Amino acid sequence: MNLSPLRALLAPLWLLSVATQAKSFRDNPVIGSRRLNAWGLHAARVSLAHRMARARRERLADRIPASDRQAFERDGYIIRPAFLPEDEFALLRDALLRHESEAREMVQGDTVTRRIALDAATLKALPEAARVLQHADWRALIRYVGSFDQEPLVYIQTILNHVRAGAPDPQTQLHADTFHPSVKAWLFLTDVAEDGGPFVYVPGSHILTPARLAWERRRSLEAASLRDKYSASGSFRIERHELAALGLGEPRCFAVPANTLVIADTFGFHARGPSTHPCIRIELWAYGRRNPFLPWTGLAPLSWPPLAVRRIPWLWRLLDLREQLGGRRNPWRRAGSLCPDAPCAGMTPTARAVDPLGTEAREARAPSAAASGVSPADD
Template identity: 55%
Template sequence: MPVHPRIKTAFLAPLYVAQLVTSAKSFLDNPVIGSARLNRRGLHVGRVKLAAALCTWRRKRLSRRVPAEWREAFDRDGFVVIRDVLPPHEFAAMRDAILSYQGPAREMRQGDAITRRLAVDPAMLHRVPLLDALLQRQDLNALFHYVASFQTTPLHYIQTIVSREGQNEPDPQETLHADSFHSSLKAWLFLNPVAAHEGPFTYVRGSHRLTRERLDWEHRRSLRNPTSIDRLSARGSPRVTSEDLTDMNLPEPEGLAVPGNTLVVADTMGFHARGTSEHSGERVEIWSYARRNPYLPWLGGDLLSLPGLAERRVGWLWSFRDRYESLLGQPWRAVGTRSPMDHPNLDSGRP
């Protein structure tokens, strides 16, 4: 017998309230977060402001280890572009080793794009020592910590993006959006060049800053009925229009065409997207990600960042979601042993 929605909400109310001090962001799945009545009184804006204040406080404590040029670029723009991360001969050797590596792979389809990921795990690091050395560099890790606002080790993957492949549905990653209401880290080290017409990383400069205009926009969006807007926005990853950017006094998005051996590190609270690709093609990158509870007042304390554990997390995460797929869902489908440049299995992954 189906449970009445009001009974379910009352039963789960303690959980919904507890999620207010976590990274939970879905207006659709949490009726407290999505309450127009509470948000009219400032609930959502209060969560955004508190998360931003704690992030600023943590970053101040992490700033001294970051090269000044990188820190200034990030504070101004919300992202950093670092060209020639490795000497050319080291980059070429690392790239060749990564592209020839074969390991367990996962794939997901979103619209007409397929994403494949291989975990940067102990087996890969053993086979590609230049990658291991790169990920242990103190200057890069200081930047990762600063952008993430935590001393945490990102999850690292080898990621392949295949664009314009097999379907007419648009890739949702090509729509300008923020990942969440709070700061988090994503980074891309491109193993091959990305031209302006090949789906470059696109960002709205300065959109990571919590201005009065951004707060007003956050307040307005918190009052909308989550069932009346697109699902990704309703679940806390808001899509943004040109009119919204104008209202927030923000510039137009900028596509970053870059050569290989370029690292881009960004705060994905800022508005970003994968630029439109004019034709089918693929690119390979080292993709890194870190997001923690934005309300934690300390910098470290992430036990899973310890050596010996950090490089095994991706495999554990995939296995955990496989086991509890009926409860959590599992968009990343196992496709066997692959190399980054293998042509994707077009039947794998879910829309």
């Protein structure tokens, strides 16, 4: 096979990345090779990654209650209603929803995802959030599900559904994030209705059964050439009618009250549930992923506290720099200084009327005119 000078230069990197969390079939011709995957490359990566995750979780198991371990092993997620004491949660919610900070937004179809980083400056301004990140259960549960003793990336995340003209949100299709176990966590700051874009998860779909492994192998043979860019990038989509053939049941919809914590292994099939109208979901959102082939749980230099709180700004700057140098466009665009529940650019008039808390709750959390120096209309 004739290689261009650039491809010849990149070939060793493509080969080495097989031993990392790299997942794109489209961007890496080794990972995306139909011949190699027919010989079992992708299936071998999936199998080894899951064996390593099981071994790491065994070493972290004593940090969480047996009931949580059993629920996770069965379902792929752990749910904690009323995670914080009521008064503590009210302080956290009010502080986060009032906080204005630099935000980034990503547009996917008719949906906008907004993130505000819990970086050093934000945590200094929000001690309520800093306390949650040090909560023993928050730390232990995320580490167990993610199988690594490391700090996740944490944001204030806002999902604005049906707020602009566009195609349907691609995150509403069931999918796995990647080929190996990884963790995401949601501490919902607002009530989530069944028709308001709830988190959806297929119980038990995190388990690497023979049927799932065979499905992964079949998908890997065609992934590099798929028109579906998400599957081609390693985040396989699946249709609901395919679940039964894998021995799986119907997805669970997490229509839950505020102050519910959900932690899930996103190798399991999950999605953002459908919404029938413009709506806003706000949460404290955490994400953790690392090289799945590492045998150890710790040794994570970037989890050192002075570095951990700087990772998100570094990541955003790196993505900006890549774009400036002619690389792929950074999907996370600067949105200015915003509160989590602020309207976004391009919102339809109907969407602008959405209030995630309701008028009564908003008035209850608004500072008085005497205390704030502004009239209520300026809030």
